[in-house]
Amino acid sequence: MCLPQKETTLTIQLSTSALGIALAIALAGPAVAEEKLLIGSTSASSSQYGYFVAVGQIVNAKVPDVTSTVVETGATLDNLRRMERNQVDFGLITTNVLHHAVNGTAEFDGKAKQYPLLWVYSPAPQNVVVRQDSGITDMAGMTGKRINPGIRGSATESTTEQVLAAIGVEPEYVRGSTTDVVDLIKDNRLSGYVKSGAGMRPDASTLDIATFTPISILGLTADQRKIIETELTDLSVVDIPENPDNGIPAYSTWSFALGVASRPELSEETAYQIVKAVMEDKTAQSGALAELKGVNLADVTLKYGTTPLHPGAARWFTENGYEIPDALKPVAP
Numbered sequence: 001m002c003l004p005q006k007e008t009t010l011t012i013q014l015s016t017s018a019l020g021i022a023l024a025i026a027l028a029g030p031a032v033a034e035e036k037l038l039i040g041s042t043s044a045s046s047s048q049y050g051y052f053v054a055v056g057q058i059v060n061a062k063v064p065d066v067t068s069t070v071v072e073t074g075a076t077l078d079n080l081r082r083m084e085r086n087q088v089d090f091g092l093i094t095t096n097v098l099h100h101a102v103n104g105t106a107e108f109d110g111k112a113k114q115y116p117l118l119w120v121y122s123p124a125p126q127n128v129v130v131r132q133d134s135g136i137t138d139m140a141g142m143t144g145k146r147i148n149p150g151i152r153g154s155a156t157e158s159t160t161e162q163v164l165a166a167i168g169v170e171p172e173y174v175r176g177s178t179t180d181v182v183d184l185i186k187d188n189r190l191s192g193y194v195k196s197g198a199g200m201r202p203d204a205s206t207l208d209i210a211t212f213t214p215i216s217i218l219g220l221t222a223d224q225r226k227i228i229e230t231e232l233t234d235l236s237v238v239d240i241p242e243n244p245d246n247g248i249p250a251y252s253t254w255s256f257a258l259g260v261a262s263r264p265e266l267s268e269e270t271a272y273q274i275v276k277a278v279m280e281d282k283t284a285q286s287g288a289l290a291e292l293k294g295v296n297l298a299d300v301t302l303k304y305g306t307t308p309l310h311p312g313a314a315r316w317f318t319e320n321g322y323e324i325p326d327a328l329k330p331v332a333p
Helices: 005-028 047-062 077-086 094-103 155-166 176-187 204-210 221-232 270-280 282-287 297-304 311-319
Strands: 035-040 068-070 090-094 116-131 147-148 193-197 216-217 238-239 251-262
Touching: 005 077, 005 090, 035 047, 035 077, 035 221, 047 068, 047 282, 068 176, 068 238, 077 090, 077 116, 077 155, 077 311, 090 094, 090 176, 090 193, 094 155, 094 193, 094 251, 116 155, 116 238, 116 270, 116 297, 116 311, 147 176, 155 251, 176 204, 176 282, 204 216, 221 238, 251 297, 270 282, 270 297, 297 311
Parallel strands: 035 068, 035 090, 147 193
Antiparallel strands: 090 251, 116 193, 116 216, 116 251, 238 251
16 A cells, blocks of 8 residues: 655655764764873973963864873873883883983983983973071981971972982971972971972972971082082983072072873874974963963973983974984884
């Protein structure tokens, strides 16, 4: 028996509509799964944490099909361990510790592993900050005093211990997070700590302490400087100019640089898109760290980087006319 004309027309219309939807889906292609990345940072009380929040915002806004989340960590060493355990995908490193990790030296003796460099964003002078009423007037005066060498698992911690051992200074080390250490110094239960500066200035936690008690920042003597320059070649010695705003005179201290590295498994395309977005950003990063205003991150990377770039990062540098030094050329898979 034939269907009534009205029902036949309805059936044809529905079939045509369904066919159109199916055709649209086919033309659109398969749905692209969003890649979720974790960014290892540092203590939330550090000015560097704010920088990685800005990086996460850039990635989420500018990198197609990628969503990132910033994770509070113990900084460089902790981030490298988490990368090895696939717990973070990229994050904060210091150039000296990354150099040891890639070459299997120092605390990574015999355990070399590739953590490709994405970019370097700032030199990081290491400030030795003490209460003025602690009686400590020079580096040697820290022997036997309660000092925090840096947050646990950070490059500051391991580097401080390395430097002070080399120059013959033996404090009583007290471990803790930046928040805990700042409170201990304010309460006069700790004589001081070592903390990365914000460029050539003290970082936010140091300025916080200074609002409660007068502080001093200790400098290296000529002999101590020579020891570092001769024996600890993964570090540099920098001269910090006088800071009249905080009443801090000029001093010399050791330094490395802050950068971002990744797991080797991060794809070339994703790494390329992340580096491209970061290099093209003109506001978010300098909003988080004022000292980055007007800074060319590509130049900083090529000046301070000491280990191979990620192939995706190298691709961006090459496309934009930069010559990559041999030490930064990607390692063949």
